[in-house]
Amino acid sequence: MESYLFPFDSLICMLLGISFTVLFTLLLVFIIVPAIFGVSFGIRRLYMKSLIKLFEWATLRMERGAKEKNQHLYKPYSNGIIAKEPVSLEQEIQDMRRGGAEPEFDMSDIFYFCRRGVESIVDDEVTKRFTAEELESWNLLTRSNYNFHHISTRLTALWGVGVLIRYGFLLPLRVTLAFTGVGLLVVLTSIVGLFPNGRMKNYLSDKVHLMCYRICVRALTAIITYHDSENKPKNGGICVANHTSPIDVIILASDGCYAMVGQVHGGLMGVIQRAMVKACPHIWFERSEVKDRHLVAKRLSDHIADKSKLPILIFPEGTCINNTSVMMFKKGSFEIGCRVYPVAIKYDPRFGDAFWNSSKFGMVNYLLRMMSSWAIVCSVWYLPPMSRMEGEDAVQFANRVKAAIARKGGLADLLWDGGLKRGKVKEVFKEEQQKLYSKVLVGSSEDCSRS
């Protein structure tokens, strides 16, 4: 009886062997070799275009399905749930005065603060930025559709096929690529580290870094469009960018060579960090050194002063924001007094949400989600370099750079501190409100006493 199974056994083995070889060859030819040389077949762009058509069809189908069943489609408005009137405190108070009466305190003044308070309970600018952006159309990922509901068999079937493709084919492929990329990075940078310092070493280190980052980019199926490459950061400067996820580093580093800044980690990250620093100088801080601002500033300025070293890559927001706005830049990197090269990164949320909500997902979970999305599509704009002007302090300079980045990337420019994700509001903001109100009251009573 068993002898019948043997030919099948060897047949299966042969098939498996062949498919593995084919897969590996395809991988090598279409993905790794182009990564090494920095060329592209354009497969990813074609993929992106077909996905867009697919999503549009899916959205139409859902709208039609909902109409047939006579239900209302819940369309999330990215503008918010309430209309907030941009009326200032002074105007409000004056409106409330019963025309002609002296502007003294009135019991109704509390209405203004009360209404503003309740408005912020219903919808506030800051909390919105720390949750993933709501989409107007559905991209066949359940995770981005809060009300996934069976609308039609065809749509559900399509979603099912999507799941199969993403988890059965794309995810294993990407994980393989990721391991290859990281492994190559560690091995090759260690080898380059054996060379004596000099131009040859720098050249090789650049090539090795670029190649490995490009493989990682393909591991995420990231489709990146770089704009204004003539403004790319040069040695002796700092590159600042808005921060949405840890992937930002890979996106920027696959197009240019940067010196990274960060805390020393243990585990796999630590291995990677130690290997990278062998090939070219990066700035890794011990946990204890991070608190010492002078030490940090000194190390950064020393690095910049050496023109042979690569530009430093810094994310001044300090934390990941959900890519609809740019939050307050920490002034540390702007105090050093060198040229700043701003870069704006904007992700297209239709293909996969790149925002890392660190309070919701750990790093591994996040990477798995990234690798099982359709693709990561983003645009990178290199802005012209800026320097601190005469009479401008670090904070003003930081705000100027932030405004430029927000404008270019089409993001909202907020003055709120990204640290608000975890910390409390500073008393200063409350005092501002109190000052305004007292000016209206007391300021006007001074006028009265004079007259």
Place this chain on the structure above:
Amino acid sequence: MGSTNSTLLKIPNVEVLMQETGFSPAHIIRLHDRFKALDKEGRGHLCPQDFGAIKELAMNPIGDRIIGAFFSPGKEMVDFHTFVKILAHFRPVDKDRPKEPNSPELINSRSNKLKFAFQLYDQDKDGKISRDELLKVLRAMLGMQVTEEQLESIADRTIQEADLDRDDAISFEEFRKSLEKVNIDHKMSIRFLR
């Protein structure tokens, strides 16, 4: 996107809620999403810290009092129903809804809006705004920007104008009377988008 029915069904007694508050299904869903977003640990109810985490509210001089308005005395939790009912105070008055003679008063009536504002002043809930309570509110709204004397003179003047029965405190009726001419509907209403 998806149809509204599935989410609405997940909320218990949603019909009653819509009836009492006058919110439309779309509003209820949006408020439910907001409730879930504020309830970061997914407990199904909100506590004062969840409100405190809203940055713009923390910046508001009377933020603490507004948070206090959501919690009845002794309770440290607010469920979705209570949340919506309190927010319903800020719905604009429905001008075209016919006033049925025997129906209970609407949550967003002028009187109820005034009551909401009154409780922001009257923290010990004894039905009167004492001089002390008034001073506390003034201090909250003005901070360190004015002197103690200025605060006291403002408080005295306000009580003098509004206190009709000379008991040195402002009752709800006196409060209501002093705000007769103010357009409460406009000042204590939030425009909800469709």
